[in-house]
Amino acid sequence: MRSRRSLFSLQGWRDLVSDSMAIDIGSTSVIIAVRGQGVVVDEPAVVAVNKLSGEAVAVGREAHEMLGRESRDVSLVYPLVDGVVADFERTQKMLDQFVRRARSGISHFSRRAVMSVLSGITQVEQRALLAAAESAHIGRVYMVEEGLAAAIGAGVSVEDKNASAVVDIGGGTTNVAVVARGMIVYAQAERVGSLDIDDAIVNRLRRHHGLIIGAPTAETLKKELGSAVEPQSPARSLSVKGRDVQTGAPRAVDVSSEEVCVAADGVVKRISRVVNRALGELQPEVASDLYDRGLILTGGGALLDGMADFLSRETNLSARMPEDPRYAIVNGLSQLFDEPLLLRRVARNEQSHLLDETAGAFE
């Protein structure tokens, strides 16, 4: 009888709280997957803030739609910069909103979340992220290194004793991680990412065309015309509009694919240098594994046309991408729900969290 009652109460608890979540919070986007449902939130990591009151007036897509056209009293804040919390209060607000959106039905509490953290962040930076997540009414938050999550999400087995290398190119960061046996062998994150290409495009248009364009326009040019290798149709162009540097009046210019590639070139080369530097620091056995297996590319920046070919050429290794490279991390985090022992082994939380016996009570 006692055990039946406790079973019922366990069921009651299950109904009240929603299930486990995987959260990949980045410099440009926040992606949340819920166990059994897949990705339920994929939104820009931005908060629109009223300058006078300091209140958040919109979060995510709604805030992003204001970008470049925000009203006088509103400023847009990206709470994470280069993968770390730059604005604690807004990170908290943003996570709270997204976690609410990810929850189904009437539940207002989640049992567990597995969250990715960039390699090399300090304890203080990690604690800030953890505190922000805990304030979003999540029972327990496990922090897992981004590189390991990306590898698992890209199909690397945690049993595999040979090394695999994952290069995650995000908005603000490029993270090179080597994993074997479900553990990180090497990880290095650098502050260069796909957003730097947008900046380079903005600068190029200002210098060569005397035109100031907004960040969304630069991103469109990158996605539509950008390439890390020789573009297939260099003359293909788009007409973009902006403000004349001299007169301040609205103006349009045609920008070719070739020109976008020239602008992107410096950043793409910096990314390849990050990868080559990392490869130069590996142990010989690891290098030999990678010679056979090549690189796995993840993150939105990997979607730049020709990126895999370029990195392959620069490193003399093959390079492949999983089906959806932007979701590799969140997919890897989700798989850890089903591996509670592995999750405990790889979680980067401080001891007090790992020793908590209730952590696995609802597996």
Ligand SMILES: Nc1ncnc2c1ncn2[C@@H]1O[C@H](COP(=O)(O)OP(=O)(O)OP(=O)(O)O)[C@@H](O)[C@H]1O
């Ligand atoms: N098709 C595409 N071509 C080129 N770039 C793309 C494409 N799709 C997305 N991106 C770029 O990928 C970046 C976002 O990638 P991602 O979502 O992995 O970043 P993030 O996780 O938020 O950043 P970080 O990991 O650095 O904190 C953006 O700069 C976006 O412009």
Ligand SMILES: [Mg+2]
């Ligand atoms: Mg990322």
